[in-house]
Amino acid sequence: MTSRTTEQAEQPPEPAAERPGEELRFRPPSLTALEKHPVTTRAMAGRLPQLVCRSLALAWKVDRTAVVALVVCQALSGFFEAFGLLATTGTITALISSGHITDRLRDALPSIVVLAGAAGLRALLGIAVGNISSRLSPRISREAETQMLDAAINAELAAYDNPGFNDKWDAADRGAEVARDLITESQQLMACLSSLIAAAGVVTVLHPALLPLLLLAALPQGIAGMKAARVQYETSRAISADRRTLGLLRWYMVDKDIADQLRSGTMAEFLLKRYRAIGARVDAATDKAVHRGARYAVLGALAGGVASGLVWASLALLLGAGQMSVASAGTAVFALRTVGASLQGMVGYGTRLFRTGLYLDDWAEFIEEAGGHRMRRGALVPAAPRVIRAEGLTYAYPESDAPALDEVTLEVRRGEVLALVGENGSGKTTLSKLLTGLYLPTKGMVTWDGVGVAELDPQAMWRHTAVVPQDYAHWPLSARDNITLGQPHGGDERVREAAVHSGAHEVVDGLRSGLDTLLARQWWGGVELSGGQWQRIALARAFHRPAGLLVMDEPTSALDARAEHRIFAGLRRMAEDRAVVLVTHRLANVAVADRIVVLERGRVIQQGTFAELTGCPGLFRELWELQNDRGVPGNEHGVPENDRGVPAPREAAP
Ligand SMILES: Nc1ncnc2c1ncn2[C@@H]1O[C@H](COP(=O)(O)OP(=O)(O)OP(=O)(O)O)[C@@H](O)[C@H]1O
Incomplete structure (x- = not known):
């Protein structure tokens, strides 16, 4: 320290806002889609049919009739295109032949009728195709979203602790969003293709040299289009x-639950500054991509212009050399324009479809990834458990250095209250999640009546569990649904019973429509509850479940003394027909437990009754003494004692 110069010492510290905010950074996205499908002509040519099939397959799931109608309409449209072009030759031949103009027009009339009829029918088919794809597009996106949701909700809970999981969800979400473009772009590509086949057939009939020349002319723009698509995709993934x-910051700035802290902490300016700085970074990257894309477009257009000039010059040469009649040349002009437009369309829609395909790969990758975490457990349907046992239980979170739980062995039986105690981060919540089968052990076992949880059907197992987590959900539903979780049994009587046990009846009785009241002020103009009132509802929902295992993690952290007393006084009755696991830091409350397990850094260091643990030296007694060291006048423990030296909650009147 003495080596620091005065100048160094006086330098103001770097302002925190200028440093990159690690907590607001997500992992840089991987460009695996690009690695799998590099943007080259060959890759694109191989990929497009695959993508068209994929879009049709997704559409097939949504509406089969519409897919059949779409394909038939496209085929008919191509057929009428060729028909119309061939009729052009007849029209021109009749018009440029010798004779009176009235005779020439009469001769041309049948071809003109065919030409107009074909154009009209094509227009009608175009409208039909547009209609069908507009109907299909949003449904395809929804189908893609549904598949994502299905993958996510059926993934193991541990998948969410994987740092890449949320990133992939985000990229996949964009994939599902753009999936709606898949059918439109595919059908546009198919329309161009059918028109190209029709016109190319006609051009080849007129002169075989014209088609390869035209294909060459379309190449530069094709390459430019692909390069621009790559730049756009890369940029979009990079930002x-x-x-x-930005989305997260927006949410933090408007979220109702922290709006008061944003104001009282005068955070708005700081967050806005960050928002603007990140926004500027996004804008700069977008500008760069737009400029690069424009450069490619200009180069492509220049090369395409030169190539088109060559095609037209060839046509003039053929005409001049007498290798083609004037009528055929006239038809060739129409056909060439059609081929040119179709090729351009194919390149344009093809590159767009390719880009959409890259996003869709992200979507598919997520489904695959979530599929990798898909719950693959047994199918045994358990009864309400009588004994839940952890044996040599070790659990490590993904990418963490030390296990959160290390060789834990304990059991809890029906009719018992087991309390988990320990300092912050000692592994209590993790252990409760393993006992309920939300996580599967890294090593060791959790068994329900002797059967490993991995062998049990998870849904059937969770029907026997009721959990009051530290952060319980404030479901934007009615009070009744918030308690029954949409799974009522025994009618309102059971709801009321659970509410009385948790003290939520006092909350419900004060609501304007009782159990029917919506608890979602910010969304639907419903009613908002206080923190403690919400906790009473969360407790009622756990008491309402006919569960054999009840886990309560800091269940009374927001309750007033009377409400808290009601919960602990009624806990023994609760435990009569279920096993109860209680996690709490308020050690006076664990006196109701039959056994207390003390955890330190993921290991069990003490076990016993309240009297045993307070009666001998160790972490529990130390924490207990610290909790009572407030200088409050009274007895040694600061709470009334019964004859076991245990603070005794009295049975409360409901
Ligand atoms: N989702 C997670 N991903 C990675 N590590 C986690 C995760 N959740 C918890 N941990 C880590 O696991 C350890 C145990 O956490 P746990 O939440 O089980 O502790 P706890 O005893 O319930 O703590 P508290 O008393 O603060 O609620 C901690 O070191 C924590 O950092």
């Missing part, structure tokens, strides 16, 4: 982490 951060 996706920043876009997520």
Whole structure:
């Protein structure tokens, strides 16, 4: 320290806002889609049919009739295109032949009728195709979203602790969003293709040299289009982490639950500054991509212009050399324009479809990834458990250095209250999640009546569990649904019973429509509850479940003394027909437990009754003494004692 110069010492510290905010950074996205499908002509040519099939397959799931109608309409449209073009030759031949103009027009009339009829029918088919794809597009996106949701909700809970999981969800979400473009772009590509086949057939009939020349002319723009598509995709992926951060910041700035802290902490300016800085970074990256894309477009257009000039010059030469009649040349002009437009369309829609395909790969990758975490457990349907046992239980979170739980062995039986105690981060919540089968052990076992939880059907197992987590959900539903979780049994009587046990009846009785009241002020103009009132509802929902295992993690952290007393006084009755696991830091409350397990850094260091643990030296007694060391006048423990030296909650009147 003495080596620091005065100048160094006086330098103001770097302002925190200028440093990159690690907590607001997401992992840089991987460009695996690009690695799998590099943007080259060959890759694109191989990929497009695959993508068209994929879009049709997704559409097939949504509406089979519409897919059949779409394909038939496209085929008919191509057929009428060729028909119309061939009729052009007849029209021109009749018009340029010798004779009176009235005779020539009469001769041309049948071809003109065919031409007009074909154009009219094509227009009608175009409208039909547009209609069908507009109907299909949003449904395809929804189908893609549904598949994502299905993958996510059926993934193991541990998947969410994987740092890449949320990133992939985000990229996949964009994939599902753009999936709606898949059918439109595919059908546009198919329309161009059918028109190209029709016109190319006609051009080849007129002169075989014209078609290869035309294909060559379309190449430069095709390459430019692909390069621009790559730049756009890369940029979009590169800024996706920043876009997520912006979304998060927006949410933090308007979220009702922290709006008061934003104001009282005068955070708005700081967050807005960050928002603007990240927004500027996104804008700069977008500008760069737009400029690069424009450069490619200009180069492509220049090369395409030169190539088109060559095609037209060839046509003039053929005409001049007498290798083609004037009528055929006239038809060739129409056909060439059609081929040119179709090729351009194919390149344009093809590159767009390719880009959509890259996003869709992200979507598919997530489904695959979530599929990798898909719950693959047994199918045994358990009864309400009588004994839940952890044996040599070890659990490590993904990418963490030390296990959160290390060789834990304990059991809890029906009719018992087991309390888990320990300092912050000692592994209590993790252990409760393993006992309920939300996580599967890294090593060791959790068994329900002797059967490993991995062998049990998870849904059937969770029907026997009721959990009051530290952060319980404030479901934007009615009070009744908030208690029954949409799974009523025994009618309102059971709801009322659970509410009385938790003290939520006092909350419900004060609501304007009782159990029917919506508890979602910010969304639907419903009623908002206080923190403690919400906790009473969360407790009622756990008491309402006919569960054999009840886990309560800090269940009374927001309750007033009377409400808290009611919960602990009624806990023994609760435990009569179920096993109860209680996690709490308020050690006076664990006196109701039959056994207390003390955890330290993921290991069990003490076990016993309240009297045993307070009666001998160790972490529990130390924490207990600290909790009572407030200088409050009274007895040694600061609470009334019964004859076991245990603070005794009295049975409360409901
Ligand atoms: N989702 C997670 N991903 C990675 N590590 C986690 C995760 N959740 C918890 N941990 C880590 O696991 C350890 C145990 O956490 P746990 O939440 O089980 O502790 P706890 O005893 O319930 O703490 P508290 O008393 O603060 O609620 C901690 O070191 C924590 O950092």
